[in-house]
């Protein structure tokens with residue numbers, strides 16, 4: 001069965017935007033990092049550029065990209081029609097510059113100038129499938145195009161793994177989620193999520209063809225990484 005955000009996070013879709021900032025407190029900090037990285041690769045103001053937002057959900061990242069790069073068009077690919085419906089409402093002001101594609105991000109991608117994703121690709125639990133997604137991204141990007149992924153990565157080394165989850169749980173506390181509740185969330189999300197160690201993510205990008213993948217930003221389990229083709 002396809003992933004459904006309301007089922008996975010146990011929420012109503014209209015609660016998503018507020019709740020995601022409590023569950024992933026690093027969420028807002030990752031956005032400007034992604035936008036600045038896209039600016040390195042896209043033409044000035046994004047003129048004529050085509051950007052894919054994989055698992056774009058309610059459209060927060062797509063809206064931020066459309067605002068920062070007024071000449072760009074953004075395609076949100078997502079399998080959850082409820083999330084896409086919310087994205088349509090949020091992004092209506094951008095008209096035809098944002099497109100809403102109900103499609104899995106495991107499909108091969110159309111040629112593009114940049115690919116972005118925000119806390120979406122951790123839904124791919126099978127690393128061979130994820131490796132295939134990275135190969136598709138490499139194939140779709142024009143030379144000089146960037147892939148920039150904001151997500152969660154956790155070391156497999158037990159002490160470091162425990163430390164990452166502890167920091168993540170602690171970051172939820174100011175948002176009213178105590179440690180016990182945080183660990184209950186981690187256990188529940190583990191059914192559909194996998195946060196590979198960062199080194200494995202970077203290796204998969206090398207295997208996909210990227211010469212020099214990089215971690216651009218990191219805070220506890222949250223990470224922004226990617227590569228330029």
Ligand SMILES: C[S@@+](CC[C@H](N)C(=O)[O-])C[C@H]1O[C@@H](n2cnc3c(N)ncnc32)[C@H](O)[C@@H]1O
Nearest residue numbers: 003055056057078079080083104105118120123
């Ligand atoms: C946690 S939400 C993140 C949404 C948005 N990127 C954000 O920053 O708020 C994860 C999104 O990935 C989507 N998703 C999960 N599996 C997918 C797949 N195989 N193909 C496309 N989208 C998928 C979900 O429907 C959901 O909208």
